[in-house]
Amino acid sequence: MKILVVDDQNTTRKIVTSILEDLGHEVVPVDSGEAAWERFQRERFRMVLTDWVMPGMSGVEFIQKVRKSENHQHRAYIILLTGREERGDLIEGLNAGADDYITKPFHIDELSVRVRAGTRIVELQKKLEELAVTDPLTGLTNRRGMKASVQERLQIPSEKPVGFILADIDHFKHVNDNYGHGAGGIVLESVARRLRDSFRTTDTVSRVGGEEFLVVAVDVNPVQMYRLTNRVRQNLGAERYVLADGQQIGITCSFGVTYAMPGPELNMDDCIARADRALYESKFNGRNRVTVHHPGMDATD
Numbered sequence: 001m002k003i004l005v006v007d008d009q010n011t012t013r014k015i016v017t018s019i020l021e022d023l024g025h026e027v028v029p030v031d032s033g034e035a036a037w038e039r040f041q042r043e044r045f046r047m048v049l050t051d052w053v054m055p056g057m058s059g060v061e062f063i064q065k066v067r068k069s070e071n072h073q074h075r076a077y078i079i080l081l082t083g084r085e086e087r088g089d090l091i092e093g094l095n096a097g098a099d100d101y102i103t104k105p106f107h108i109d110e111l112s113v114r115v116r117a118g119t120r121i122v123e124l125q126k127k128l129e130e131l132a133v134t135d136p137l138t139g140l141t142n143r144r145g146m147k148a149s150v151q152e153r154l155q156i157p158s159e160k161p162v163g164f165i166l167a168d169i170d171h172f173k174h175v176n177d178n179y180g181h182g183a184g185g186i187v188l189e190s191v192a193r194r195l196r197d198s199f200r201t202t203d204t205v206s207r208v209g210g211e212e213f214l215v216v217a218v219d220v221n222p223v224q225m226y227r228l229t230n231r232v233r234q235n236l237g238a239e240r241y242v243l244a245d246g247q248q249i250g251i252t253c254s255f256g257v258t259y260a261m262p263g264p265e266l267n268m269d270d271c272i273a274r275a276d277r278a279l280y281e282s283k284f285n286g287r288n289r290v291t292v293h294h295p296g297m298d299a300t301d
Contacts (some may be wrong), residue, residue, distance in 0.1 A: 001119060002026045002043070006050035006059065007081065012104075015067075016049060019111055024040060033057025037065055044078055046122045047115075052082040052093065060096045067097035073124065077118040081106070106226040111240040135207040137185060138192035145215075146206035147268065150216045154262050158218070161259040162266070163225045164275040167217040167232075169254045172211040183243045187251055190241050198232045205249065214272065222259050229255055230290045237288060252288035254279060259294045 003025050007013045010031070028045070030036045034057050036050065047124060048066070052059040063078055076106065080098040084090070093101055099121075100114055133145025142151025154162055168173045169175075169191060175259070176184040188211065195207045195213055203217040217225060233255055240248040260271050278291040 001047055001122065001183055002045055003115075004036060004040060004048045004050075005029045006031075006033065006048065006054070006062065007083050008032060008051065008054040011068055012051070012081070019108055020049075020115065021114060023115060025115075027291070033059060033062040036062050040066060040070070041074075044074065045153065046074050047118055048078045048125075049081060049115075050078065052080055052084060059094060060098075063093075063097045068195060068281065072179070074129070077122050077125075078113055079118060106203075135200070138189055138207050140192050140196065140213070141151055141204065141206040143206065144210040146204055146208065146214060146216065150204050150218075151268065153218060154216075154266050154268060157263040160219040161213070161222060162192070162262050163217040163220040164258050164260070164271045165217065165225075166272070166275040167191075167206075167213045167277045168209075168252050168255075168279055168283070169211040170254055170283075172251070175249065175251065175273075178245045179243060179247070179249065183241075183249070187241050187245055187249075189238060190239070190249075193251065194236055194239070195232065196229055198228070198235070215273075218262065220259070221225040221294075226290065233288065254282035254287045255290040256282055257290060257292040257294075 003020055005013060005016050005020070005027055005245070008017065008031050013029045013031065015233040017029050020027045027041060030039055033054055038058065039050070050059040050062055059080060061148070062201060063080070066076060066078065078098050080093045080101040081104060082093060084099060090101055100112060100118065102114055133141055133148060136141045172184065172187070175187055192213065195215065199205060199215055199217060203215055205215050207215065208214045233253055237250070237252045240250055242248050250291065255274045256277065258271055258274040258278055260266050272291050278293040282289045282291040
């Protein structure tokens with residue numbers, strides 16, 4: 001783990017850095033609260049060890065700035081290093097946002113134990129964050145994870161459009177009703193794997209509904225993307241899905257596709273709504289087809 005160490009005392013910085021490196025961590029040492037805040041904004045460290053009393057911005061002021069900038073999903077674990085031992089001081093430090101504190105002078109073993117405990121908490125936080133944005137059945141990102149992963153990229157202007165491809169399994173309720181929910185799970189996992197393997201590694205494939213998937217593809221050629229989507233549709237329809245009892249079934253999928261130019265004006269929800277309208281047309285016109293809604297180019301197959 002990369003850890004930010006903040007202390008204006010060169011000797012203390014070196015000692016703490018040495019201890020943390022011996023524990024297997026990558027350490028970024030800085031000598032002031034201002035330098036720490038500048039570095040934290042760029043890298044968003046998951047663990048910080050900071051001194052309290054420093055010229056300029058104090059450790060407590062730095063912690064307060066960190067906490068104001070964070071959201072509940074990505075929270076740094078902060079250990080406050082302080083020579084203050086009064087109960088009121090320690091309460092002040094914890095109220096400012098520190099997760100733990102170590103009083104100076106500290107023992108090497110004590111620092112190691114506190115850092116190990118903090119590391120376990122950070123690893124648990126990471127697992128919880130991953131669960132919050134991942135669909136447990138297919139392993140794809142969910143709607144929340146999809147938005148978190150692509151929102152920033154879509155705001156960067158480009159000469160090539162971004163594609164939004166919605167895929168929905170046709171008559172999926174019949175699969176669950178006729179073969180059971182276990183069969184439905186097998187079909188969902190298989191379709192998810194096929195979609196993930198068919199599109200580029202730079203494309204984001206997510207499960208956004210019960211039997212609905214969304215692909216967000218940046219820097220696309222609309223004609224090529226339409227052809228690829230149609231080929232995926234054909235492959236999904238040709239595949240046989242083997243159930244737990246060995247029985248094989250087939251399914252088809254309908255697709256709705258739209259495009260938009262990336263940049264600050266792009267509204268992802270509007271784009272998804274357009275793709276959803278295109279998907280509805282595919283369903284209305286007989287299912288197992290691709291419908292594209294894009295200025296100057298509409299296509300159905």
